[in-house]
Amino acid sequence: MSDLPFKPTRARQRRDLQRPADAGWRQELHDIIFEADSPAGRWFDIGLLIAILASIFLVAVETVPEYEDWRNLFIRCEQILAGLFAVEYVMRLMTVRKPMKYALSFWGIIDLLSFLPSFITPFIGGSSASFVTLRAIRLLRVFRVLKLWRMMDDADELASAVWRSRNKIIVFLAVVLVAVTISGTLMYHIEHVSDMDAGGQFTSIPQAMYWAIVTMTTVGYGDIVPKTTLGKFISAALILLGYSLIIVPSTFVSAEIIQKTQTPDAHPCPHCNVSGHRADATYCYRCGDRLVR
Amino acid sequence: MSDLPFKPTRARQRRDLQRPADAGWRQELHDIIFEADSPAGRWFDIGLLIAILASIFLVAVETVPEYEDWRNLFIRCEQILAGLFAVEYVMRLMTVRKPMKYALSFWGIIDLLSFLPSFITPFIGGSSASFVTLRAIRLLRVFRVLKLWRMMDDADELASAVWRSRNKIIVFLAVVLVAVTISGTLMYHIEHVSDMDAGGQFTSIPQAMYWAIVTMTTVGYGDIVPKTTLGKFISAALILLGYSLIIVPSTFVSAEIIQKTQTPDAHPCPHCNVSGHRADATYCYRCGDRLVR
């Protein structure tokens, strides 16, 4: 395993706890299904990715009115894929040390719900609409497969940049909430009073708040637009305000990322083991000991 | 108080001037209502936050036509909350050193106006519509409560970044004003002349200026769109121009933030006089001498 191009991460070590203790087919199958290090494991993950994409494609195409004639074919194919997912689910249960723990974990529940509706629906006769939605969550597995192409680092970097600026994002959402509430209420009163019987679109405060979000994020559907002159004037002011409100927090994430990518030399001090020195530092900033490069 | 996880800020010291001088129930109540340091103060703030959100939710839902049957219930609940706000207002008046100063302060007036309309409206019979809007401003109190989760620093950082780039924002708004006026006037003449009786949407210059703002900020409702070929051509050019106009100032805020987060400690080393140390450095990175702060 030392010839692998990447070090075992903490997430990896956590997963190893579920690896069967006894060497044998169960351990081998576990490595193929749960890991992507061996060639077999890689092909399994790529196959799974294709199956998930095909399954989602079929569920999506089933709903298109133009292809209604082929609907039975789509459903048949979809049930075959659901069968494969069921086999995969059973295999996963069989090759982990504690099947119950896996079955009750987040991915275990997603895996179960991703094939169950396709089997139950035909017997009940009802619509499995509300459950197939969960199938899409399986796509998140895509990230596990991405490891194959060494993109995991970039994904981690992206995720950690978002995580580090979480406080700022919450502050931002609070400001947006306040701005949306105030501007939505304001626009409702302006537009509703003067436009009541002229087909005004600001029918209620929640409707006006929906408009405020659509406007401030510059989406601007145009299904709800101010009709009165005053409404248009305030709307224009809100757009400029909302623009500023959204620019500022977005730069925070930017600053976090830039700060991280610019973090200087990682060589740790040989004495106190602290890192993060300037690239041209000769002495440790914490203990004053001479640095070795 | 020395065991608190944060240092008293200047805003805090300013507030202390209003703290009653005599130790007793008034001082205790003051700390609960105005501060969030003690457990009781925290719970009070969380409760207040929930009450404000519930109150805003009720005011918003009242206006939805679908829920008209339950409207009386909503109004009743809303009046109960208004009563609580009234009690809170009286308590605030009672526990500050100078009640008059509080009553005439910004938050004092907001607090008064946030419950008054709910009491007056039933007797007058009119609509309190224009006043309840002010209720939403109370949401800004959210920020005080955010202190609980140590998010105040991020909020301060955000606010100070905006504040430092205020001049640039004003310059930006001036440029936008000029661009909107010129392009609005231009488009009015192009579209109005050639499109007068074909249902043209550029009915007046202010209308065209509203279009210019909606377009340049990339909101693009689509309620007003150019119909003529020339209008579309100029519109496309304006979009690209407007895009540039708005990108540039947004990067200024970005630059301000990045500059601030990257500026290292300016205190020079007392021995070799070099600066640019990490903010948490104890020893000079060049000569290894102890730094004095």
Place this chain on the structure above:
Amino acid sequence: MSDLPFKPTRARQRRDLQRPADAGWRQELHDIIFEADSPAGRWFDIGLLIAILASIFLVAVETVPEYEDWRNLFIRCEQILAGLFAVEYVMRLMTVRKPMKYALSFWGIIDLLSFLPSFITPFIGGSSASFVTLRAIRLLRVFRVLKLWRMMDDADELASAVWRSRNKIIVFLAVVLVAVTISGTLMYHIEHVSDMDAGGQFTSIPQAMYWAIVTMTTVGYGDIVPKTTLGKFISAALILLGYSLIIVPSTFVSAEIIQKTQTPDAHPCPHCNVSGHRADATYCYRCGDRLVR
């Protein structure tokens, strides 16, 4: 003049060439009209700014159908302001050293055209529509007045950041032109062929290119939208592509600004006079001489 809070800039020195040589009322009036250093000059500029804004407001309001009754009043006021601008124009001509040079300069022509149409129109009876547009350009004078509040530096910084990245902006516009042409032509063929008699909105390639610009800049009016499934699919791909195309150049401007604001120590070398050393440099990077701080 040495007690002024800012140093005379090069632009200032250039203007001084037009200052009348003989001390007297002409020189005093020149300083009031062309400079903003003296209190009188400041008030003149602020008055001019208000007059320009009022004039633009009147021209805009004249076109609103709702206020048609007051139209004559607006036109009367507007003509009075045009008279003031005429007086200002004559005063400017009188107080410069070379009136002809001013009259033929950019601002001289703008000044002339900003009051001329209002005088000529009543006699001709035609519409001065195409000329009043130029009035708006006068708003650019706003920047001269901004000098009052020390915002000129920020305006200069903004302008120079845009100027330094002009090459990148041109490259960007060339890429956008190519992308718009290709995607517009592509969408025209997809949507036009399959949608010819079903009210398709992609009536011609220029129309499709207009759609491509509106889409790629995320304005998205919605007046032209793809109707076919293939068109929607390609449209979605184009949106993501266009998004990337526009993000990249915008970050260039950002990088230029950040780079500039982070430029290190400006102290020049005492020997070769070069600046731009690192903040912690001891020796000049060009001549190797010891730096003095």
Place this chain on the structure above:
Amino acid sequence: MSDLPFKPTRARQRRDLQRPADAGWRQELHDIIFEADSPAGRWFDIGLLIAILASIFLVAVETVPEYEDWRNLFIRCEQILAGLFAVEYVMRLMTVRKPMKYALSFWGIIDLLSFLPSFITPFIGGSSASFVTLRAIRLLRVFRVLKLWRMMDDADELASAVWRSRNKIIVFLAVVLVAVTISGTLMYHIEHVSDMDAGGQFTSIPQAMYWAIVTMTTVGYGDIVPKTTLGKFISAALILLGYSLIIVPSTFVSAEIIQKTQTPDAHPCPHCNVSGHRADATYCYRCGDRLVR
């Protein structure tokens, strides 16, 4: 050639392999057609650029219904330009060392396809619509001509910044794909069930996914909008989520560019071994010793 203002790039050296070995008219013509270093070569490129722009303009204008009367004129002009492109193509074939290699290269095929359809269509009588599209790709040649104005560096910088962040862009697209699928499926079930006969616009899952992309990128056409209250609520949440999803990767490109423009020369001083010198430094900033490159 040593007096040229720029060093021969690798791309240049690659092209030289195609330069005819024997000095003579073929070599001279090759330099004019394929290079832009000599005055003649520059004029050829500028002429070509104008011809491509004119050709694209004609193809675009041909499709405008208003100018149908002049259509024959446009087609005639277009065919003349196609003839010039044919001549250019033959000249290119004649002046390269290996004509077959050029003919089968990307640009060779584009060059062939850019004039062929205009000649074939009149005889077949059918529509050359699907082929003329390729003409637009010729516009990419614009970049070769840009070399004239030294903009090639900026174009390279732009391209390499995009290239270096390709992994992040792929991760981003994967996240967008997941988010679009989940939110599209979700919105389909919410809007379709409750809105089936009320003219609901979420007719199928692919349609809903198209909506999700249009919404998350803040384009917001408005041709498909949620009608139900729940749909609007989820839509507002998705907009805010999508906004965050798109902001983060855009900042990555920004960070890559900023990092590159700020990275100073890594060559260490031969005397004191310190690095981080300016890219144009001759002497070490710390010890004043001469740097070796």
